[in-house]
Amino acid sequence: MTSTSLDVERIRKDFPVFSRELPDGRPLVYLDSGNSSQKPNLVIETMREHLALHYSNVGRAMHVLGAESTEAYEGARDKVAGFVGASRDEVVFTKNASEALNLVAYSFGNPVNTDPRFTLGPGDEIVVTEMEHHSNIVPWQLLAQRTGATLKWFGVTDEGRLDLADGVITERTKIVSVAHQSNVLGTVNPVVELARRAHEVGALILLDASQSVPHHPVDVAALDADFVAFTGHKMVGPSGIGVLWARAELLDAMPPFLGGGEMIEAVWMDRSTYAPAPHKFEAGTPPIVEAIGLGAAVDYLTGVGLEAIEAHERELTRYALEALREVPRLRVIGPETLEARGGTVSFTMEGIHPHDVGQILDDQFGVAVRVGHHCARPLHLRFGIPATTRASFYLYNTTGEIDALVRGLHHVQKVFA
Amino acid sequence: MTSTSLDVERIRKDFPVFSRELPDGRPLVYLDSGNSSQKPNLVIETMREHLALHYSNVGRAMHVLGAESTEAYEGARDKVAGFVGASRDEVVFTKNASEALNLVAYSFGNPVNTDPRFTLGPGDEIVVTEMEHHSNIVPWQLLAQRTGATLKWFGVTDEGRLDLADGVITERTKIVSVAHQSNVLGTVNPVVELARRAHEVGALILLDASQSVPHHPVDVAALDADFVAFTGHKMVGPSGIGVLWARAELLDAMPPFLGGGEMIEAVWMDRSTYAPAPHKFEAGTPPIVEAIGLGAAVDYLTGVGLEAIEAHERELTRYALEALREVPRLRVIGPETLEARGGTVSFTMEGIHPHDVGQILDDQFGVAVRVGHHCARPLHLRFGIPATTRASFYLYNTTGEIDALVRGLHHVQKVFA
Amino acid sequence: MIGESMYQELILEHYKHPQGRGLREPYDAEVHHVNPTCGDEITLRVKVDGDKVLDVSYDGQGCSISQAAASVLHELTTGSSVAESLSVVDEFTRLMQGRGQVEADEDVLGDAVAFAGVAKFPARVKCALLSWMAYKDAVVRSAAQ
């Protein structure tokens, strides 16, 4: 085992799942945090206690429980805002990153909204990349279909980097939406450069930070983005909660998305006025306890320290890339160096289907990896492969677990020899 | 205290919040379940255990935790389906009732979709009622604005019943969206008759069952509706989870709403095909633990028995209507008999603003009621009042708590005399 | 509990016996403010002479907090200088938006310190501020004339 700056054994004790055994006494080797992360006691207990003793609806209620819930819910917004260097009024709670991305997509081409930055029609262009998660492709396809706008994209090089060709972003581009870090390749994209190019032509830029915010210190101002989306369940927070950050001025300019209670100022039968952001985009009873759980997750991550987490994952990635190089007939899809990449390593094994790899790793070794196209089918088509096996690391992983993965892969090759 | 068919003392022990004291030793008298309900241990513990030991993303993962989470999540769908007499493929999980209502609203007037039932434009009509929650008004206003369709509504009588005038539903009506039970008046609407009228002219009908499913046995088939929306947090379930039920054939005919992971079949950069319902409408990582918590809530409610809960609430409502009649200068807004009404009682007190009523009830007696327009401002405008005080009952309430409310109201009158 | 309650004797006193209520002539500016979430309304007039606030008259409807706040506003502003009155408004606003964490300056606020308890109830802060924001608005408009 290689030691890193984190006291991983202590951290693992915070996550109750690591105290369980899988059926047949297999230990759990969880290398699937890119899919969803495990939860520390702090998050679980914060949610339990709130549900048990302090729960009520927020905003509307004027009694003790209502005040306690509202304070906890809005306090979570403060925490999340602080975590990414944002102002609290710019933090919109959604149910996941996908809702956040769709919210932005639905802001464009709404005939009711005349702000020129958000009008969209034939001739206008939307730009994404070939390495996006489906959640950052399909909303834009649907938008293009509804409005007649054109969807364009940056390609990906053989090394798994963006091919920053000229002519993709043009004077006709209205919005550029791109992953901060790829959920398959691990590649960290040059988002500041992309923001520069987008702003140069008057376009807006949205960063899908689902895979970066959990793993690196992220400051939304420094990224020079207009919108940033991320999701609670990948950052040791609960399911059911996501975040859209946007510049206040843009939230004001955008039309409402979901209509309903809490997003209004006044309602008559024939018209309504809307609450200021962020509430304007939070229709109905929000994921109250989930936001509070995300606040606890932010406390937990901050307590450990994002820099330390980043450094630890870097060590794990270095170790994994080296170890996988020793496995015969294994090909890493994505950057093979540590430069501008995070702790997600995807690979293929010659002649063996990833589904078989994943199942045997799980079945025989308790190693949980993800297999398939990881909601990035176009990227797999680009590499001419139907699927990959993906190992993704987080603060609670050890080099010993990477050893277990490698042992498992050798066994897989024996089974299918 | 009046005894009813439920063993309320035993039930109250299942809800940990009733073991707490409010600041200054006040007991908690929670009469705000119409806003959001409290949670039993079964729900809290089911969620805690899942988060601690079985959590992972669903659908996509092929390892033990992934299988456990997927089974629990899809098992919750089975439970919810069973609870309302639906087929599992017709149960879509959303984040709340508001998202469910918006999902249906966004299905109309989408230029990509040519199913004649869902086309919408100038000349077409949308019908709601004056007693709707904002979540069943604003989505339709936004839809009307986007498409040029006309929004119409049924009025409300002085007694708080729907004024079922002719000429509201016409040959031009495409969708009728109406509350099964009013969240202010307690009125249960004649939804079967409305469904008949809607279907007669070829329109679809959506029932906002947010206030009925938690309190009465509901069988979606018997209601003869096309869509039914409800929400987890009002039925002893967690926040962050709602339900849209729709006939399978309609879910097939509707265009996708939110795009992203898990709602697709195959994705290319320039087009996608979609998964069959219900997954087609569940983009991204769903509220996994929240759905599982809702499944536990359904187990809990089923264990107690919906008929027994309904009978208990009926007793409470009878008791409350009688007791409130004794309070001077108090006026109930809504039906004053038990006929076709649920356990929600709203009222005004002459010369005293509801905000003051609510605050003193809470401050001095620990009685939690809701004050304001309860997200039904048009209904309050109809009655010419800015706000009401609302007491709403559930399985854990007692007649003793209604006595406490009445004592509190007498005190309020003394303070402002 | 009684001490914690936001219904201080003084607030109830102002609610039951509002000072200076009613719309009066002459005036330099009239404004109408509404809190759409709870329906509270106020119509407020100011009469200014040079730097001196000669009269603040008002009418409105709403909860005890919003009504009492208007009465206290009338007392504190009428007869003082415009500058002085605006600094009272600023201090009152700071107190109300302090989420119960801010210590009130009694020298500046006078009777208005009775509202300190309201700051802990975010839903009620707007009620307390309604007339004060209307006053600020009216003063600005009167100066613009």
Next chain:
Amino acid sequence: MIGESMYQELILEHYKHPQGRGLREPYDAEVHHVNPTCGDEITLRVKVDGDKVLDVSYDGQGCSISQAAASVLHELTTGSSVAESLSVVDEFTRLMQGRGQVEADEDVLGDAVAFAGVAKFPARVKCALLSWMAYKDAVVRSAAQ
């Protein structure tokens, strides 16, 4: 654990040494089925004579489960009657969709009982069924001619 595993010796055997693989002539119907979620594909041909299945030939790519299932399909169907083979398909489908709760009828399924363990993995059930659904489709089409 070994007993629970879905990688029965027999499945691996069929995967490594597929029976009847390759597309052959003559045939009455050819179908191409794809599982878009995982990319598994199969092209399958049937040659039927009256009530008798003369040949089931196929080619495809995918995981061991989908490939082995095609091999077992070939063995169980080639040479049997159409009606008999379709009842095997039905029994196999019932087993696969039984979420691990269904007892397999070994008399009907023969070697295909080795797939019982797959039924517990919803994500893999489609892999196992790919070729069997393709076969059913092909038989229907051949009858339609």
